[in-house]
Amino acid sequence: MGKLKFAIYWGAACGGCDVAVVDTHEKLLDIAAAADILFWPVAMDFKYQDVEELADKSVDVCLFNGAVRNSENEHVAHLLRKKSKVMVAFGACAQLGGIPGLANEKRRQEILDYVYHGSPSTVSQRGIYPQETTSVPEGKLKLPKFYDAVKALDQVVDVDYYVPGCPPEPARIMEVVQAIVTGNLPPKGAVVGALDKALSDSCPRKREEKKVRPFTGLMKFCLTLSAVFWSRVSSALVLQPEVDVATPLGASGPTCPAGDAMGLLRM
Numbered sequence: 138m139g140k141l142k143f144a145i146y147w148g149a150a151c152g153g154c155d156v157a158v159v160d161t162h163e164k165l166l167d168i169a170a171a172a173d174i175l176f177w178p179v180a181m182d183f184k185y186q187d188v189e190e191l192a193d194k195s196v197d198v199c200l201f202n203g204a205v206r207n208s209e210n211e212h213v214a215h216l217l218r219k220k221s222k223v224m225v226a227f228g229a230c231a232q233l234g235g236i237p238g239l240a241n242e243k244r245r246q247e248i249l250d251y252v253y254h255g256s257p258s259t260v261s262q263r264g265i266y267p268q269e270t271t272s273v274p275e276g277k278l279k280l281p282k283f284y285d286a287v288k289a290l291d292q293v294v295d296v297d298y299y300v301p302g303c304p305p306e307p308a309r310i311m312e313v314v315q316a317i318v319t320g321n322l323p324p325k326g327a328v329v330g331a332l333d334k335a336l337s338d339s340c341p342r343k344r345e346e347k348k349v350r351p352f353t354g355l356m357k358f359c360l361t362l363s364a365v366f367w368s369r370v371s372s373a374l375v376l377q378p379e380v381d382v383a384t385p386l387g388a389s390g391p392t393c394p395a396g397d398a399m400g401l402l403r404m
Contacts, residue, residue, distance in 0.1 A: 141172035141197040141318065144188070144217055145227075147179050148210035148285065149237040150203025154228040157304035160202075164311050168264075171318045172197070176217075188216055198317055200227040200300075204237045205288040209281035218294040229303040231290040236303075238287045245285040264344045271298045298322070300330045 147155055159165065159180075176183045181310060199221035205211050218224050229235040242250060254261050271278045290296055300313055309330035316322050316329060323329060332339070 140170075142195060142229055143168075143172045144176040144196045144199040144221060145174065145179075146176065146199065146203075146213055146217060147215065148200050148203030148231065148290075150228070150230050151236075152179060153304040154200075154230075155300075157228075157307055158308060161307045164307070167311075168314055183212070185216070188213075188220060191220050193219055194222050196222065198223045198225060200225050202227040202231050202304075203292055204234050205284075205290065205293045206237055206240075206281050207281035208322040211284075211293055214290060214294050214296060221307045223297045223322075224290075225313075226296045226299045228305055229301060232299045232301055233253035234287050234289045238289075240287050245283060249283070264280045275335070297325050299326075299328045301328060302330070305330055307312030308389065 145155065147160065155177075158168075161168065169318060172180075175191065178190050185186040196217070199217045201214065201217060203210070205214060226232045230237055234241070249266055253259060253266055254264075267280055267283070269280050269282055271280075300309070302309065305313075309332070
């Protein structure tokens with residue numbers, strides 16, 4: 138049997154899941170020995186056209202990390218689903234929406250207003266908003282459509298497996314790769330590469346002193362803040378109703394060159 142064919146892509150993500158793959162260190166050579174990576178834009182110079190020219194189902198496994206925030210993320214998710222036999226939601230953002238999913242507490246225009254006008258570090262006196270299309274002497278510059286809601290991967294395409302973690306641990310990644318290579322995968326829809334216990338349970342350090350200090354005012358505040366944060370994460374990731382995203386961004390304001398709109402791309 139020939140080598141497997143892998144694809145790795147990042148949607149609305151921080152890049153940590155891609156770094157986690159690299160953090161397998163010398164084990165990365167084992168991955169390279171077992172599989173050819175046909176698409177990994179964060180690490181190598183691949184083009185979308187390269188994927189479009191592949192035969193359908195010619196990619197054995199796609200590791201898709203990051204949520205779906207804009208039209209580019211959605212397009213590539215559909216494209217890779219079409220080209221891949223197995224689609225894996227790789228990491229918390231693809232699995233659940235992750236930190237980008239917190240943006241679902243705000244509407245699209247609220248986010249744009251703050252980022253391009255209301256932020257303390259932003260100086261904008263011309264009322265500029267990003268535009269999906271901007272004409273310049275060299276031609277037309279295009280930006281992806283910024284959707285009103287963040288979605289997990291399985292809200293956009295069919296997903297076969299889920300790998301949790303923010304990011305997934307390198308050791309768990311190797312377990313997933315080993316399961317793929319050997320064909321020892323669980324039924325579709327299963328979570329793979331997860332421990333039975335929390336990560337802290339595997340820590341080799343021992344705490345000899347068992348004293349529990351009383352909570353101070355600061356500690357109580359931090360615990361309360363943490364509880365509120367995770368409560369908001371949970372509520373923000375509830376499936377959002379479909380919304381109208383056809384209205385051009387900042388339709389009432391002047392257009393701006395793509396350079397002024399780069400902050401939009403990774404939100």
